[in-house]
Amino acid sequence: MSAPVTGCLRVPGASLHHEVRGRGPLLLLIPGGAGDAASYDGVADALAAEYTVAAYDPRGMSRSPLDDPGAGQRVADHADDARRLLDLLSPGEPARVFGASSGAITALHLLTAHPDRVARVVAHEPPVVEVLPDAAAHRALVARVQETLRARGPMPAMTEFAAGLRKDGDPAPSQAAVTLPPQAAARAGRTMANLPYFLGRIVPAFMSYAPDLHRLRDLADRLVLACGEDAHGEPPHRAAAFLADRVGTAPAPFPGGHVGLTTHPEEFAATLAGHLADPAARD
Structure with missing residues (x-):
């Protein structure tokens, strides 16, 4: 794996650690969950054969500290961070963007707020549960997670959250099923340190986000809503598929489940x- 070039971008309220490798048109990778730029280590080199691949730690995660550690979070601010990275790394040229999970929500807002900066967005299972008919049940899950975080700490809260994102009736994964590949295991320490911030501030802000359906419908030719082939029935898969239907596109199957990356x-x-390829090149 080639070593990326690292940098730090000052944005309002935070400093963003970012990593760049490859050459060609820019592809910005937005992490989800409690992950950071390293969550893309397994795919970045392959993509860097055709693109300048940039990944970063979202504000408040890992090596991107907040100026005010207690600051509340908004999807719009995270999307503006992504826009500022595009301005830095691809000035004047629309870029391709991929986001996973909560990072996919950031990517959706980036597309609607700054369409001039985006050539194509691939959003993998954004948990935009506010679009679902059972949105109230997901609001109740977020409230339970917040209460568990306050009363018992991040690990029980994460267990509660993960259970709420499984398909009804699915058992908890066995220890063998969640054994991490070596690269993922190496970054596990940072991911664990990010959990309180992720559960306490990212989860409530992002899972209450309602995308602008009319705007997304107008921009649907630039949008791919990706769904894990092994995630049917899980809330993020359901939300992505429902959103695709609402904006008039077909969900794109991707390998694995919610963490297929x-x-x-x-x-x-x-x-x-x-x-990511231009439609003419795919035909």
């Missing part, structure tokens, strides 16, 4: 590359 990196990178 980690569990199936080679297949995931190849699938993503296909959806």
